[in-house]
Amino acid sequence: MELEAAKFLNTLMQKALAAVKPDQLIRAHLADLHNQPQTVVGFGKAAAHMALAVEQELGKAAQGLVVVPYGYEASCKWIKVMSARHPVPDTAGVLATTKIIKTLNHSDGPILALVSGGGSSVLCAPADFITLEEKQTIISQLLAKGTPITQLNSVRGALSKVKVGGLAQIIGNRRVRVLVLSDVAGDDPHVVASGPFFSQTPNGAQCLTILDKAKITISNHIRQNLHRLDGQAVHQSNMDTKIIGCGATALSAAENWAISQGVRVHNLSDTHEASAEELAKTHLEQINQHRSQHIQLFLSGGEATVEVVGGGQGGPNRHFLLHLAAILPVDQNIAALAIDTDGRDGSDAEAGAWFTNEMLGVDGLGLQEALINCNSGPFFKNLGTSIHLGATGTNVNDFRAILTWPKTAP
Numbered sequence: 001m002e003l004e005a006a007k008f009l010n011t012l013m014q015k016a017l018a019a020v021k022p023d024q025l026i027r028a029h030l031a032d033l034h035n036q037p038q039t040v041v042g043f044g045k046a047a048a049h050m051a052l053a054v055e056q057e058l059g060k061a062a063q064g065l066v067v068v069p070y071g072y073e074a075s076c077k078w079i080k081v082m083s084a085r086h087p088v089p090d091t092a093g094v095l096a097t098t099k100i101i102k103t104l105n106h107s108d109g110p111i112l113a114l115v116s117g118g119g120s121s122v123l124c125a126p127a128d129f130i131t132l133e134e135k136q137t138i139i140s141q142l143l144a145k146g147t148p149i150t151q152l153n154s155v156r157g158a159l160s161k162v163k164v165g166g167l168a169q170i171i172g173n174r175r176v177r178v179l180v181l182s183d184v185a186g187d188d189p190h191v192v193a194s195g196p197f198f199s200q201t202p203n204g205a206q207c208l209t210i211l212d213k214a215k216i217t218i219s220n221h222i223r224q225n226l227h228r229l230d231g232q233a234v235h236q237s238n239m240d241t242k243i244i245g246c247g248a249t250a251l252s253a254a255e256n257w258a259i260s261q262g263v264r265v266h267n268l269s270d271t272h273e274a275s276a277e278e279l280a281k282t283h284l285e286q287i288n289q290h291r292s293q294h295i296q297l298f299l300s301g302g303e304a305t306v307e308v309v310g311g312g313q314g315g316p317n318r319h320f321l322l323h324l325a326a327i328l329p330v331d332q333n334i335a336a337l338a339i340d341t342d343g344r345d346g347s348d349a350e351a352g353a354w355f356t357n358e359m360l361g362v363d364g365l366g367l368q369e370a371l372i373n374c375n376s377g378p379f380f381k382n383l384g385t386s387i388h389l390g391a392t393g394t395n396v397n398d399f400r401a402i403l404t405w406p407k408t409a410p
Helices: 002-019 022-029 047-061 091-105 132-144 149-158 166-171 204-213 220-227 247-260 276-289 316-326 364-372 376-383
Strands: 038-043 062-069 079-084 111-116 176-181 239-245 264-267 272-275 296-305 332-340 352-356 398-406
Touching (some): 002 332, 002 398, 022 176, 022 239, 038 047, 047 062, 047 111, 062 111, 079 091, 149 204, 204 220, 247 264, 247 296, 316 352, 316 398, 364 376
Antiparallel strands (some): 296 398, 332 352, 332 398
């Protein structure tokens, strides 16, 4: 069953990724824009491929600028593509954001905004009360502590001129269509890329709560300025915001294909946001609750987090797999796969990994050592099951698939 399980999981992954390719998802939202000039701005891991599809549909009527993390570029003709660092911002992101602001200020027609995960980092214009270096330090510390994306983006928004409604204020009453490829649990479009078109001002009190809980040290100057941010709603009647795809899109495609193969599927949703260890436990609970003599598939999405306590390499999805491997039931065969759909899981170039219980053998010591040191990358490379996809051009966050069948199956 091992070879078949590996082939099954790989095909399942490819079906899920194909379903969230931005060039396919975005076309249905452009049909009424033909022959209408559009000022295009965009940011995030899928922004360049979204822009490429816009060009293919609207031609040179669509012109503007998008910024993406390094490695996520696409060859656009009329829409300029710039690159910047992710997940910690850099000066290239500040430059690109300055040009996006100028593009919006010089536009007097309708605006088409392309928003995807990763935009929070590359769309960077620090608030007046904080330097880029101070912001980099805060974000780096929050990332190391495994801060969930919703909280991380709340902090990013409060420390920015352009997030949490900042670009909406620049646009004023001009008409804008915001197309969002969601990478957040719950698919709130105002959370993706820290909501630059959100009809609300930054919430300083919320930001301070997150920073204090994470024990992040900030200067009195920054703290005082955050206290002044009130998080008030702002009326915006000109926003046409649409979610074009999300984690559920990928899960649905995987589910439909698995069912066509005669496999029983439990779609656990794309709303899971917890530590890798907690997710492994909750997934095992689901497996135990649905014991069967049949082959079953458990699917989920969302975001796994890791508080980095060792000096290893890897990422949340592979750390999830490590925790799952450490608590496997003895009477079930299990094959599991977990990736970040953007093609990068954590601190190296791998998208994720997979394993079967039969492959783990008796190497419990190596498994525990990898867990303690957050060293999931080398563990799965040694196992020969790392998944390398490169930059996929999309981003709907984590995709997890667990295949189970009893050891006494007929």
